[in-house]
Amino acid sequence: MTHVFHRHLQHTPPVAVGGQGLFLRDAAGREYLDASGGAAVSSLGHGHPDVLTAMHAQIDRLAYAHTSFFTTEVAEQLAEQLVRTAPAGTSHAYFVSGGSEAVEAALKMARQYFVEIGQPERTHFIARRQSYHGNTLGALAVGGNAWRRAPFAPILVEATHVAPCYPYREQQAGETPEAYGLRLARELEEAIVALDPRTVLAFVAETIGGATAGVLTPVPGYFKAVREVCDRHGVLLILDEVMCGMGRTGTLHACEQEGVVPDLITVAKGLGGGYQPIGAVLAQRHIVDAMSQGSGFFQHGHTYLGHPVACAAALAVQQVIERDGLLAKVRTDGDFLGQALRDALGAHPHVGDIRGRGFFWGVELVADRASKAPFDPAQKVHARLKKKAMDLGLLCYPFGGTVDGNQGDHVLLAPPYIASREQLVSIAALLAQAVDAVTSTATLPRQP
Ligand code: PMP
Numbered sequence: 001m002t003h004v005f006h007r008h009l010q011h012t013p014p015v016a017v018g019g020q021g022l023f024l025r026d027a028a029g030r031e032y033l034d035a036s037g038g039a040a041v042s043s044l045g046h047g048h049p050d051v052l053t054a055m056h057a058q059i060d061r062l063a064y065a066h067t068s069f070f071t072t073e074v075a076e077q078l079a080e081q082l083v084r085t086a087p088a089g090t091s092h093a094y095f096v097s098g099g100s101e102a103v104e105a106a107l108k109m110a111r112q113y114f115v116e117i118g119q120p121e122r123t124h125f126i127a128r129r130q131s132y133h134g135n136t137l138g139a140l141a142v143g144g145n146a147w148r149r150a151p152f153a154p155i156l157v158e159a160t161h162v163a164p165c166y167p168y169r170e171q172q173a174g175e176t177p178e179a180y181g182l183r184l185a186r187e188l189e190e191a192i193v194a195l196d197p198r199t200v201l202a203f204v205a206e207t208i209g210g211a212t213a214g215v216l217t218p219v220p221g222y223f224k225a226v227r228e229v230c231d232r233h234g235v236l237l238i239l240d241e242v243m244c245g246m247g248r249t250g251t252l253h254a255c256e257q258e259g260v261v262p263d264l265i266t267v268a269k270g271l272g273g274g275y276q277p278i279g280a281v282l283a284q285r286h287i288v289d290a291m292s293q294g295s296g297f298f299q300h301g302h303t304y305l306g307h308p309v310a311c312a313a314a315l316a317v318q319q320v321i322e323r324d325g326l327l328a329k330v331r332t333d334g335d336f337l338g339q340a341l342r343d344a345l346g347a348h349p350h351v352g353d354i355r356g357r358g359f360f361w362g363v364e365l366v367a368d369r370a371s372k373a374p375f376d377p378a379q380k381v382h383a384r385l386k387k388k389a390m391d392l393g394l395l396c397y398p399f400g401g402t403v404d405g406n407q408g409d410h411v412l413l414a415p416p417y418i419a420s421r422e423q424l425v426s427i428a429a430l431l432a433q434a435v436d437a438v439t440s441t442a443t444l445p446r447q448p
Helices: 049-061 073-085 099-116 136-143 146-156 177-195 224-231 254-258 283-295 307-324 328-345 380-390 421-438
Strands: 017-018 024-025 033-034 091-098 124-127 158-163 198-208 236-240 262-267 279-282 352-356 360-365 397-400 409-413
Touching: 033 224, 033 421, 049 307, 073 091, 073 307, 091 099, 091 283, 099 136, 099 198, 099 262, 099 279, 099 283, 124 136, 124 177, 136 146, 158 177, 177 198, 177 224, 198 224, 224 236, 224 254, 279 283, 279 409, 307 328, 328 352, 328 360, 328 421, 360 380, 360 421, 380 397, 380 409, 380 421, 409 421
Parallel strands: 124 158, 124 198, 198 236, 236 262
Antiparallel strands: 017 024, 024 033, 091 279, 262 279, 352 360, 360 409, 397 409
16 A cells, blocks of 8 residues: 555556666566666766765755855856856856756746846747646646646646647658758747737747657757747747756757757756756846846745755766766767667567657657557557566656647657666667567557
8 A cells, every 4th residue: 555646546666776877676676777767867877976975965064055045055066067068148047946847937037038128918938739848837838748738728828839840740741851840930930920929928849859759859950940930029949958958969958959049948857867856947148137137036936946965966967977978978879879779670560760869769659650650549558568668677768649639659768878888789679579569469540
């Protein structure tokens, strides 16, 4: 009998008791190879000695001080580290406790920015379908995952959703990737114009989509065109890098590879690598200036902002990534992982697409490769895959996406950056074994 309010109320998961490197151990003594870092969280794996030492030292010195009274050395150091390594123009880091809080703070910063500069009529967010920005109400409102939104839709702030960049399903025959990206940017501009540009606050997007339709890597030029559209209408660009940021794709921020600088970047998971709950909003100077020269404060805040132990953990994680050259490793070993996945799964009759960058890969499962028809959601392929993989000792992150109103099946892989090539090969082999076992019994959806 459990008294923990688990998400799945009819099923109590195994009890995790230990973790080292890429492995987690449960109370029954079973070991699991962590190929997804939880939900793309563990950037350095489990039990990293340098991070533990930094956390212990901070706890001994000072565990907590409220930010309405004090700042701390460690929060200042972490902000300095993040601003130094962020895109040009970034001047401040606002610390929160996770991804949803980072998105909420970014949405409110964007709103307050326009209030401060005398454009209070800007009230409307535009985001993308098949996106995920968190489960709190503001983040859920901009999120475009139809299933997650459905029960709460009547109580969400209004947001307009445009198409995601999803070439596998939505790039038209004969359309080049570049033309596809430009079409999407044109559609965004049409949505802004239809709403009246003077009322639009911000466009919110994951630089690389994560937890809704698998890993969605943008086509070349898409974000540059999006940035131009936003600039033309005075609309802010908020890039949500809670999942794809902090080195996950081989550069510290995924937007570096797109050649764009957003007004606000949200980060979380890889920031603290799971050692502590922490997220941040990285803000460009004009956003902060508008507030400091206007009302003088940001009308927002939480009790655990800039928690010293969380900041110490994140600082240590980021220092290890820099010291050990892990971004370069993620780039080269990421290509290796992509190839290992294509070798193990590329020809599988139920694998529709394998896509990704760095240590961030998605496998999209289909009932039929030729028509790209997804499995019948009643088959619960993703749930069975998760269970099968765990039985094989593999932690991957399968979930149902949203394909044509249907639930597609996706697997997300996000191993810790320290993974060896041998471990990457094992990940691909175990995943192939799990996919094989689960899809061999799944049947095509019934035809109407
Ligand atoms: N944004 C993105 C892109 C995410 O992937 C997530 C978490 N999956 C969130 C926001 C929400 O983060 P958290 O679960 O830490 O609140």
